Amino acid sequence: MKLRADAHRILQAALAAVNPRGAIHRALSLEGQSLRIGNDTLSLDTVDRVLLLAAGKAAVGMSQAALDVLGSRVEKGMMVIPHTHDPPILPVETLKAGHPVPDEHGVRAASAALQLAKEAGERDLVLCLLSGGASALWTAPVEGVSLSDLQDVTGRLLRTGATIGDLNSVRKHLSRIAGGRLALAAAPARTVTLIISDVVGSPLDVIASGPTVPDHTTYAYALNILERHETTAPASVLSVLRAGAAGKLPETPKPGDPRLDSSKAHVIASMQDALDGAACEARRLGYTPLVLTGRVEGEAREVGRLTAGLAVGVRDDGQPLPAPAALLLGGETTVTVRGTGKGGRNQELALAAAVALEGQDGVLVASMGTDGVDGPTDAAGAVVDGLTVSRGRASGLTAREHLTSNDSYSFLQATEDLLLIGPTGTNVGDVVVVLAA
Amino acid sequence: MKLRADAHRILQAALAAVNPRGAIHRALSLEGQSLRIGNDTLSLDTVDRVLLLAAGKAAVGMSQAALDVLGSRVEKGMMVIPHTHDPPILPVETLKAGHPVPDEHGVRAASAALQLAKEAGERDLVLCLLSGGASALWTAPVEGVSLSDLQDVTGRLLRTGATIGDLNSVRKHLSRIAGGRLALAAAPARTVTLIISDVVGSPLDVIASGPTVPDHTTYAYALNILERHETTAPASVLSVLRAGAAGKLPETPKPGDPRLDSSKAHVIASMQDALDGAACEARRLGYTPLVLTGRVEGEAREVGRLTAGLAVGVRDDGQPLPAPAALLLGGETTVTVRGTGKGGRNQELALAAAVALEGQDGVLVASMGTDGVDGPTDAAGAVVDGLTVSRGRASGLTAREHLTSNDSYSFLQATEDLLLIGPTGTNVGDVVVVLAA
Numbered sequence: 086m087k088l089r090a091d092a093h094r095i096l097q098a099a100l101a102a103v104n105p106r107g108a109i110h111r112a113l114s115l116e117g118q119s120l121r122i123g124n125d126t127l128s129l130d131t132v133d134r135v136l137l138l139a140a141g142k143a144a145v146g147m148s149q150a151a152l153d154v155l156g157s158r159v160e161k162g163m164m165v166i167p168h169t170h171d172p173p174i175l176p177v178e179t180l181k182a183g184h185p186v187p188d189e190h191g192v193r194a195a196s197a198a199l200q201l202a203k204e205a206g207e208r209d210l211v212l213c214l215l216s217g218g219a220s221a222l223w224t225a226p227v228e229g230v231s232l233s234d235l236q237d238v239t240g241r242l243l244r245t246g247a248t249i250g251d252l253n254s255v256r257k258h259l260s261r262i263a264g265g266r267l268a269l270a271a272a273p274a275r276t277v278t279l280i281i282s283d284v285v286g287s288p289l290d291v292i293a294s295g296p297t298v299p300d301h302t303t304y305a306y307a308l309n310i311l312e313r314h315e316t317t318a319p320a321s322v323l324s325v326l327r328a329g330a331a332g333k334l335p336e337t338p339k340p341g342d343p344r345l346d347s348s349k350a351h352v353i354a355s356m357q358d359a360l361d362g363a364a365c366e367a368r369r370l371g372y373t374p375l376v377l378t379g380r381v382e383g384e385a386r387e388v389g390r391l392t393a394g395l396a397v398g399v400r401d402d403g404q405p406l407p408a409p410a411a412l413l414l415g416g417e418t419t420v421t422v423r424g425t426g427k428g429g430r431n432q433e434l435a436l437a438a439a440v441a442l443e444g445q446d447g448v449l450v451a452s453m454g455t456d457g458v459d460g461p462t463d464a465a466g467a468v469v470d471g472l473t474v475s476r477g478r479a480s481g482l483t484a485r486e487h488l489t490s491n492d493s494y495s496f497l498q499a500t501e502d503l504l505l506i507g508p509t510g511t512n513v514g515d516v517v518v519v520l521a522a
Numbered sequence: 523m524k525l526r527a528d529a530h531r532i533l534q535a536a537l538a539a540v541n542p543r544g545a546i547h548r549a550l551s552l553e554g555q556s557l558r559i560g561n562d563t564l565s566l567d568t569v570d571r572v573l574l575l576a577a578g579k580a581a582v583g584m585s586q587a588a589l590d591v592l593g594s595r596v597e598k599g600m601m602v603i604p605h606t607h608d609p610p611i612l613p614v615e616t617l618k619a620g621h622p623v624p625d626e627h628g629v630r631a632a633s634a635a636l637q638l639a640k641e642a643g644e645r646d647l648v649l650c651l652l653s654g655g656a657s658a659l660w661t662a663p664v665e666g667v668s669l670s671d672l673q674d675v676t677g678r679l680l681r682t683g684a685t686i687g688d689l690n691s692v693r694k695h696l697s698r699i700a701g702g703r704l705a706l707a708a709a710p711a712r713t714v715t716l717i718i719s720d721v722v723g724s725p726l727d728v729i730a731s732g733p734t735v736p737d738h739t740t741y742a743y744a745l746n747i748l749e750r751h752e753t754t755a756p757a758s759v760l761s762v763l764r765a766g767a768a769g770k771l772p773e774t775p776k777p778g779d780p781r782l783d784s785s786k787a788h789v790i791a792s793m794q795d796a797l798d799g800a801a802c803e804a805r806r807l808g809y810t811p812l813v814l815t816g817r818v819e820g821e822a823r824e825v826g827r828l829t830a831g832l833a834v835g836v837r838d839d840g841q842p843l844p845a846p847a848a849l850l851l852g853g854e855t856t857v858t859v860r861g862t863g864k865g866g867r868n869q870e871l872a873l874a875a876a877v878a879l880e881g882q883d884g885v886l887v888a889s890m891g892t893d894g895v896d897g898p899t900d901a902a903g904a905v906v907d908g909l910t911v912s913r914g915r916a917s918g919l920t921a922r923e924h925l926t927s928n929d930s931y932s933f934l935q936a937t938e939d940l941l942l943i944g945p946t947g948t949n950v951g952d953v954v955v956v957l958a959a
Contacts, residue, residue, distance in 0.1 A: 246877075246922065286838055315920075357839070377814070377842045380831035382878070387824035394817035394853070401723060402794070405814045405842065416831070441819070483752075485683065 088449045088520050091370045092468050095363045095411060095518050096453050096504070102362025103455060105146030105216070105281055105511045106153075108354035112279055113154050120155075122277055123351040129158070133208040136274075137162030137177055138198050138267075140223050141216030141293065142184075142456060143281045145173045146510045148214060151279075152176065159212075163201060165194040165222045187224035192232060195225035195262045202267055205274030213267070213276060217283030217512045219293035220253065225261040227325055234319040235259055238311075245314040249284055253294045254302035255310055257337055258329055259322060263294035264302075264337035268348035271297075278350040283512050285380050285416065287352045297348050300337035304329030356415040356513045359455055363516060367411035372520065374411045381416025381517065385430040386488060388418050389437030389450070392519050396438075396448035399521035408447070412519040420460075426492020429460025431515055435467035435502070436493040440484050445471035449520040457509035462494050464503040466515070476500040525886045525957050528807045529905050532800045532848060532955050533890050533941070539799025540892060542583030542653070542718055542948045543590075545791035549716055550591050557592075559714055560788045566595070570645040573711075574599030574614055575635050575704075577660050578653030578730065579621075579893060580718045582610045583947045585651060588716075589613065596649070600638060602631035602659045607945075624661035629669060632662035632699045639704055642711030650704070650713060654720030654949045656730035657690065662698040664762055671756040672696055675748075682751040686721055690731045691739040692747055694774055695766055696759060700731035701739075701774035705785035708734075715787040720949050722817050722853065724789045734785050737774035741766030793852040793950045796892055800953060804848035809957065811848045818853025818954065822867040823925060825855050826874030826887070829956050833875075833885035836958035845884070849956040857897075863929020866897025868952055872904035872939070873930040877921050882908035886957040894946035899931050901940040903952070913937040 101107065112123050120127045135158045139148045144164045152159060152175060162177030167184040182191035205211050226235045238259075242252050257264030268276045278297040280289070289298045308326045311318050318326075328334050338345050356379045364374035377395075381388055395412055398404045405412070418430045428436075431452040438450035453459075453466035474484040480499040487496035497503045538544065549560050557564045572595045576585045581601045589596055589612065599614030604621040619628035642648050663672045675696075679689050694701030705713045715734040717726070726735045745763045748755050755763075765771050775782050793816045801811035814832075818825055832849055835841045842849070855867045865873075868889040875887035890896075890903035911921045917936040924933035934940045 286834075375842055378832050378835040379839055379841060380835045381828065382831055383824040383827045384821065387820040388828065390820045391818065391825070391828065394819055395815050397723075398815040398817045402816055404816060405812055 088447070088470065088522055089468060092449055092451045092518055092520055094370060095366045096451060096516065098366030099359040099363040099516045100455060100509055102358045103281065103354040103511050103513045105143040105354070106150040108281060109147050109150035109279065110154070112351060112353040113151060115154060125349065127210070131208060132210045133206070134160040135210045135212055136160065136201055136205055137212050137214070138201060139164040139214035140219035142167065142218045143216035143511045144214060145170065147216065147279065147281065148175055148177060149173065151212060151214060161201065163197055165191070167218060167222065182222045184218045184221045186236060187221040187232065189232065191222050191224035192226070195223040198223060199225065199262055199267065199270050202271035205271050207273045209274040211271045211274050211276040213278040213297050215278060215293040216281040220256060220263070223262050223296065227259055227261055230259050230321045230325055234321045238316070238318045238322050241316045241318065242314060245316055247310065247314055250288065250291050251310045253291050255307045256294050257300050257302065258304050258307040258326060260294065262296050264300040265295060265298055265345055266337065267296035268298070268345055269338060272344050272347060274347070276348040278348070280350060280352045281511060281513065282352050282355040283514055285356065287355045289350050289352070298350050299340040299342055299345055301340065303336060304334070354511070354513060359513050359516050360413050360415050363413050363518060364411070372409045372411035373406055374413060375406055376413045379415040381414050381418060383418055385418035385420050385434040386437035389434040390441050392450045392517055393438040393441030396442065396450060396519045396521045397445060400447055408521040410521055414517040415514055417514045420491065422491050424490030424492060426487065426490040427462060427495060428491055428493035429454065429462050429464070429466070431459040431466030432462070432464060432493035432497055433488070433491065434517065435469045436484060436488050436496060439469035439473035440488060442469065442471045443474040447522045451504070451518040452515060453504055454515050455509060456512040457506050463505065464494065465506045466504045467497045467502045468504055469502050473500050473502055525884070525907065525959055526905060529886055529888045529955055529957055531807060532803045533888060533953065535803030536796040536800040536953045537892060537946055539795045540718065540791040540948050540950045542580040542791070543587040545718060546584050546587035546716065547591070549788060549790040550588060552591060562786065568645060569647045570643065571597040572647045572649055573597065573638055573642055574649050574651070575638060576601040576651035577635070577656035579604065579655045580653035580948045581651060582607065584653065584716065584718065585612055585614060586610065588649060588651060598638065600634055602628070604655060604659065619659045621655045621658045623673060624658040624669065626669065628659050628661035632660040635660060636662065636699055636704065636707050639708035642708050644710045646711040648708045648711050648713040650715040650734050652715060652730040653718040657693060657700070660699050660733065664696055664698055667696050667758045667762055671758045675753070675755045675759045678753045678755065679751060682753055684747065684751055687725065687728050688747045690728050692744045693731050694737055694739065695741050695744040695763060697731065699733050701737040702732060702735055702782055703774065704733035705735070705782050706775060709781050709784060711784070713785040715785070717787060717789045718948060718950065719789050719792040720951055722793070724792045726787050726789070735787050736777040736779055736782055738777065740773060741771070791948070791950060796950050796953050797850050797852050800850050800955060801848070809846045809848035810843055811850060812843055813850045816852040818851050818855060820855055822855035822857050822871040823874035826871040827878050829887045829954055830875040830878030833879065833887060833956045833958045834882060837884055845958040847958055851954040852951055854951045857928060859928050861927030861929060863924065863927040864899060864932060865928055865930035866891065866899050866901070866903070868896040868903030869899070869901060869930035869934055870925070870928065871954065872906045873921060873925050873933060876906035876910035877925060879906065879908045880911040884959045888941070888955040889952060890941055891952050892946060893949035894943050900942065901931065902943045903941045904934045904939045905941055906939050910937050910939055
């Protein structure tokens with residue numbers, strides 16, 4: 086009982102550390118006639134207007150907090166959020182667009198953002214608020230490439246297992262907004278970008294396809310990615326990349342490009358903050374915390390088994406450290422769907438851990454999507470222990486069968502192990518908490 | 523280059539720590555008229571004869587070292603090893619039997635061992651040397667249960683994912699030698715059992731089905747396991763377990779049973795020793811070592827991806843500790859065979875790690891079976907780094923394709939990343955070394 090209450094507190098602390106409003110308020114404040122942005126300071130005497138451009142799953146919370154700080158100094162703004170989000174009541178224009186698959190709404194949103202950026206003058210500040218999903222929500226295929234061609238090559242690369250870095254290198258060379266081009270459009274206006282990162286390691290030029298930062302990659306590199314993954318691409322895509330590689334199209338701005346001197350980007354919340362927040366709360370509750378990694382990938386059920394082994398290893402072997410301990414992992418797993426059940430990657434991870442923990446005392450595994458939405462369910466994840474499987478059996482449910490049919494939701498609903506917190510309006514990936522007492 | 527040489531040294535240190543001859547020599551020595559066994563001492567004045575009974579994959583090395591120590595005090599002995607092992611030249615009778623699937627040879631070997639135990643008198647010492655595989659090599663189905671019925675129920679339980687503890691609970695209640703019955707046969711002679719453990723956590727009553735130690739489980743529990751896993755079993759098996767549960771057959775000896783007072787068991791080598799040995803050598807080479815867990819389970823390729831993430835996390839995030847560091851993991855993964863290629867679980871783990879590490883500097887993943895034999899290959903595993911995938915490409919091989927077809931061996935052979943050390947004559951599971959500099 087104690088473990089379970091502690092797990093909930095630790096997860097809440099992880100969420101609090103990446104709350105978009107909190108992150109903006111920590112990063113951005115007015116101090117007299119100066120605007121503090123992270124460790125930088127900008128004199129507002131030099132700024133006529135602030136233009137706000139927000140895109141992504143955390144756009145609402147980030148915009149709200151930026152408006153808390155800047156108030157009427159924001160003269161104009163626009164925000165693009167997924168179709169599934171509720172539009173907020175904010176004094177900035179709100180557009181909705183397709184995510185994760187981009188649509189024509191996203192093309193219109195990107196054009197509007199570029200238009201607003203171009204309007205900015207030398208004494209204007211473009212405040213860009215980015216979070217996960219912005220790549221799809223701002224879609225601006227270059228001339229000659231259709232939206233469906235862009236979707237086609239994106240889909241193919243995803244299926245070959247390309248990294249997000251490689252995928253976004255290709256996207257950046259097919260886009261009018263990504264790869265620093267939004268900041269080029271805004272220049273000579275200054276651009277400040279605040280980012281909630283959902284990419285491991287938070288590389289600025291990969292998150293949201295880096296619309297305001299220099300691009301390390303080239304047309305030639307993007308072409309090479311397609312070859313390396315043996316990906317066939319639409320003729321229009323190959324034609325653009327080949328023309329670019331032959332020097333017939335302007336490259337994305339590279340590091341050191343003076344046109345981006347007036348653009349600064351800051352990551353204001355990431356998985357590392359969530360893990361640090363969780364570790365801090367775990368320590369307060371009497372557990373020795375250890376952040377194992379922020380780079381978990383792979384099949385959810387396999388990660389679940391491993392975390393169960395880690396829990397027992399802490400309790401019985403004192404490895405990697407003696408109990409009471411909290412091991413913290415971040416990342417994003419995947420689910421290979423084989424059954425027809427209902428669930429999400431965090432619930433499936435938890436159910437697999439529960440199967441491996443059956444009958445064990447003093448151990449717990451919790452897995453949570455920091456966006457509060459795990460798969461097509463109303464749960465964010467689940468908290469399981471050594472009694473989860475037998476609680477299910479008492480309700481006539483067999484954990485292994487539910488795992489086989491990817492039906493984690495109904496099992497964990499019956500055992501009352503679901504984590505029901507509702508959408509959080511942020512996303513830095515998934516957090517897994519392993520407790521052993 | 524340095525990382526690679528260091529990985530080989532660390533793996534060698536892991537092997538040295540679980541070498542069966544070294545383990546026996548550390549655990550067993552003559553001191554005057556006393557025999558030191560671990561922390562116990564036995565006066566040889568009270569011992570007329572030593573009878574040696576060895577079974578398992580490490581039986582040869584263990585017997586050899588015990589004979590080094592005891593010489594002609596061993597009056598009689600017998601050893602059972604897998605059909606695939608070369609018989610040694612030792613002054614004890616050597617039998618060969620089926621492993622992992624038991625056969626009639628194993629039934630004869632178990633009968634011979636029981637016969638020798640029964641011959642032991644009050645002033646005799648039965649020295650029992652056990653290692654992985656002994657459950658199958660000593661097969662003694664109870665009256666009324668045929669070898670094929672025993673194979674049948676074992677196979678069914680394995681397919682449902684039963685733990686080794688549950689599987690061996692059933693086996694112990696269908697056996698004339700397991701679950702303490704060998705020590706009962708030897709009583710009133712003293713029995714000393716030295717064990718090289720291949721079971722996580724080294725539970726004495728699970729390793730080799732605990733022929734010389736008390737059994738925590740019952741006929742009723744064994745029956746319940748079949749029900750819990752919804753396993754249909756041959757009628758003969760159900761009939762024995764039901765008769766036992768109804769009190770019509772004698773139970774295995776339980777903890778506290780005075781008939782086992784004269785039987786002592788010692789684990790002399792296990793995964794923990796291999797991990798400790800690896801950690802010690804890693805520290806000597808300048809890496810901060812951390813034993814993450816000795817309880818790795820799951821699909822090899824998924825564990826491989828995770829270890830690659832761990833390596834990069836050490837290098838880039840300083841998690842779970844800053845570079846240079848060596849993360850050490852032990853356990854045993856599984857491979858779901860989907861292709862027709864050649865490989866083993868350690869090679870598949872390594873190839874998956876190589877795919878995830880492509881292009882990364884200063885990181886390495888190595889995976890090794892401590893028995894030196896990974897799958898049906900002549901390799902023990904492999905050592906991979908950020909160049910493995912491109913080395914393969916230079917030979918015209920695609921890492922992802924080889925991974926898909928479970929064909930890790932030919933890829934890692936072409937890249938010269940295989941670990942070729944030959945059979946080690948011991949087995950404590952698999953060791954994974956993750957280095958980041």
